[in-house]
Amino acid sequence: xxxxxxxxxxxxxxxxxxxxxxxxxxxxxxxxxxxxxxxxxxxxxxxxxxxxxxxxxxxxxxxxxxx
Amino acid sequence: xxxxxxxxxxxxxxxxxxxxxxxxxxxxxxxxxxxxxxxxxxxxxxxxxxxxxxxxxxxxxxxxxxxxxxxxxxxxxxxxxxxxxxxxxxxxxxxxxxxxxxxxxxxxxxxxxxxxxxxxxxxxxxxxxxxxxxxxxxxxxxxxxxxxxxxxxxxxxxxxxxxxxxxxxxxxxxxxxxxxxxxxxxxxxxx
Numbered sequence: 001x002x003x004x005x006x007x008x009x010x011x012x013x014x015x016x017x018x019x020x021x022x023x024x025x026x027x028x029x030x031x032x033x034x035x036x037x038x039x040x041x042x043x044x045x046x047x048x049x050x051x052x053x054x055x056x057x058x059x060x061x062x063x064x065x066x067x
Numbered sequence: 068x069x070x071x072x073x074x075x076x077x078x079x080x081x082x083x084x085x086x087x088x089x090x091x092x093x094x095x096x097x098x099x100x101x102x103x104x105x106x107x108x109x110x111x112x113x114x115x116x117x118x119x120x121x122x123x124x125x126x127x128x129x130x131x132x133x134x135x136x137x138x139x140x141x142x143x144x145x146x147x148x149x150x151x152x153x154x155x156x157x158x159x160x161x162x163x164x165x166x167x168x169x170x171x172x173x174x175x176x177x178x179x180x181x182x183x184x185x186x187x188x189x190x191x192x193x194x195x196x197x198x199x200x201x202x203x204x205x206x207x208x209x210x211x212x213x214x215x216x217x218x219x220x221x222x223x224x225x226x227x228x229x230x231x232x233x234x235x236x237x238x239x240x241x242x243x244x245x246x247x248x249x250x251x252x253x254x255x256x257x258x
Contacts, residue, residue: 032178064225
């Protein structure tokens with residue numbers, strides 16, 4: 001399946017995955033991650049069950065230090 | 068416009084490179100009231116990017132910033148919190164603000180504040196910054212909105228020995244944060 005993650009095309013195995021698995025595939029384990037799929041916020045407690053399908057646009061935010 | 072802004076209170080969490088520059092930009096814009104929190108004192112090393120002056124070295128940042136703002140516009144009301152912000156103190160100090168600006172340095176502290184605000188300060192827009200180290204790369208600075216959270220920066224360049232925070236890029240992001248606050252308070256520009 002093919003999605004975009006932060007506007008960058010990503011190839012993932014299978015036909016569907018979950019929001020949590022997308023983050024796991026990227027190795028993201030930051031202290032705060034906020035996700036949107038096709039423009040809609042996906043709360044953290046819904047990541048396990050939220051299905052991501054071919055063609056979905058995933059936006060995920062994490063924080064880096066500096067201020 | 069000024070009349071609307073005079074009636075607004077904006078919270079600024081952190082008074083370093085982001086917070087000091089953002090707060091001064093908001094004061095110059097005519098915001099009526101600012102609530103500023105920081106635990107640190109002004110050091111000479113801060114003067115490379117923060118809105119302080121040599122004669123303020125050694126003073127608590129929140130006091131120094133209050134004085135700077137008073138010199139710009141004594142009508143701006145400034146409430147200060149001189150200490151470390153944790154979830155409870157964040158809720159107590161910032162409750163009632165029209166917008167909260169996240170201006171911390173450390174990514175973990177940023178995460179704590181944003182999570183606290185989203186969980187415990189209902190309806191309050193939060194304007195955060197992530198990715199402002201180094202120089203150049205203006206074209207990488209972006210604004211992304213996730214519900215009532217706006218994040219400004221390149222989301223990539225954290226500070227390191229090779230990539231220090233520097234006045235132009237930190238100041239650019241701080242002013243973009245202030246600009247986003249104005250947009251939230253005034254609504255979009257016409258035309």
